[in-house]
Amino acid sequence: AQTVTQSQPEMSVQEAETVTLSCTYDTSESDYYLFWYKQPPSRQMILVIRQEAYKQQNATENRFSVNFQKAAKSFSLKISDSQLGDAAMYFCAYRRGEAAGNKLTFGGGTRVLVKP
Amino acid sequence: NAGVTQTPKFQVLKTGQSMTLQCAQDMNHEYMSWYRQDPGMGLRLIHYSVGAGITDQGEVPNGYNVSRSTTEDFPLRLLSAAPSQTSVYFCASRRMGQVRSGANVLTFGAGSRLTVL
Numbered sequence: 001a002q003t004v005t006q007s008q009p010e011m012s013v014q015e016a017e018t019v020t021l022s023c024t025y026d027t028s029e030s031d032y033y034l035f036w037y038k039q040p041p042s043r044q045m046i047l048v049i050r051q052e053a054y055k056q057q058n059a060t061e062n063r064f065s066v067n068f069q070k071a072a073k074s075f076s077l078k079i080s081d082s083q084l085g086d087a088a089m090y091f092c093a094y095r096r097g098e099a100a101g102n103k104l105t106f107g108g109g110t111r112v113l114v115k116p
Numbered sequence: 117n118a119g120v121t122q123t124p125k126f127q128v129l130k131t132g133q134s135m136t137l138q139c140a141q142d143m144n145h146e147y148m149s150w151y152r153q154d155p156g157m158g159l160r161l162i163h164y165s166v167g168a169g170i171t172d173q174g175e176v177p178n179g180y181n182v183s184r185s186t187t188e189d190f191p192l193r194l195l196s197a198a199p200s201q202t203s204v205y206f207c208a209s210r211r212m213g214q215v216r217s218g219a220n221v222l223t224f225g226a227g228s229r230l231t232v233l
Contacts, residue, residue, distance in 0.1 A: 004158075035221070045159075045206065045224035091158055103149070103174060104208075104222055106158030 002027045004094050006107035013082045014115050020067075021077045021110045023092030029053075031097045034068065034075045035104070040088040048090070051075065079112070087114045118142050122207050122225035129197045129232045137192040137228050139207030145223070146212040148190040152176065152203040153227075159206060165190055166212065197232045204229050 003026045013019035025034070036048040051059045051068050058066050063083075067076045079086055092107040123138045141148065149164035151174075161174030165184040179201055181193040190209075194201060208222040 009156075043204065043227040043229075045208075045222075045227075047221055050221060103161045103164065104159075106160075108156055108158045 002029075002094055002096065002105045004092055004105050004107035006092055006110050008110045009108075010111040010113065012113045012115060013079070015082055015084060017082055018078060018080045019082060019112060021079075021090055021092075021112070023075045023077070023107055025073050025075065025092075025094045025105075027073065027094065027096065029096050033095045033097075034066075035093040035095070036064070036066070036075075036077045037091045037093060037106075038086075038088045039091065039109075040085075045091075049077065082112075082114050084114050084116060087112055120207055120209055120223050120225035122205075122228050124228060125226065126229050127231070129194075129230065131198060131232060133197050134193070134195050135197065135230075136194075137205055137207075137230070139190045139192065139225060140188050141190075141207075141209045141223070142188065143209065143211075143223065144187060145209035146187070147220075148184065148207065148209045149174070149222075150180070150182065150190070150192045151206045151208060152201075153206060154203050162192065162205075194230075197230075199232045202230060202232045 005024045032053045034051045038046045038048045049061045063080045065078045089109045091109045094105045096102045120141045150162040151159040153159045160176050163182040165171045171182050205228045207225040210220050210222045
């Protein structure tokens with residue numbers, strides 16, 4: 001079974017600084033997808049960024065970027081120029097391929113605190 | 117442009133009571149699913165469906181029933197609520213197919229907080 005591990009329960013960052021969240025996963029598959037979701041106090045799950053395993057280039061979305069290390073099974077999220085609105089829980093997630101029924105497996109989450 | 121709509125947002129039940137959490141999506145997504153979120157455990161899949169009339173179990177299905185009579189709706193039923201089912205429940209949907217399109221991302225509802233006393 002696939003597992004996703006987020007080893008940092010909480011991270012603190014100064015506004016305008018950079019923070020990196022760690023995520024490792026365990027899989028024997030070669031075709032899969034990785035995601036980072038943000039969950040603010042409103043509870044809404046918001047997709048931050050996604051990465052297809054077959055793509056070597058790291059995904060970026062504005063101030064958010066990932067460091068995808070396929071051999072090491074590592075998928076870290078970097079938040080640059082942190083803003084107060086970035087304060088939230090962040091979840092790393094994995095999904096195997098495109099086949100029907102492939103579920104999203106989540107890590108336990110990392111709480112990000114942004115200090116003004 | 118409603119997306120995924122869950123009702124109710126909050127519910128308090130007594131042990132042994134039954135209830136249904138409603139989920140509706142207006143995006144014509146084939147895939148729908150229910151997750152529960154417990155502190156420190158991320159989200160875990162309860163049940164899912166790949167189309168009307170088709171449902172299957174996820175990681176933690178015990179104590180829950182689902183049905184999918186239409187593409188739009190995917191209700192989650194608790195037949196006899198237990199305190200262990202106190203949690204936040206999320207419904208999520210996505211398109212299927214289009215291999216390697218990268219577009220098949222789960223869209224989540226706003227969540228339903230359930231407390232069982």
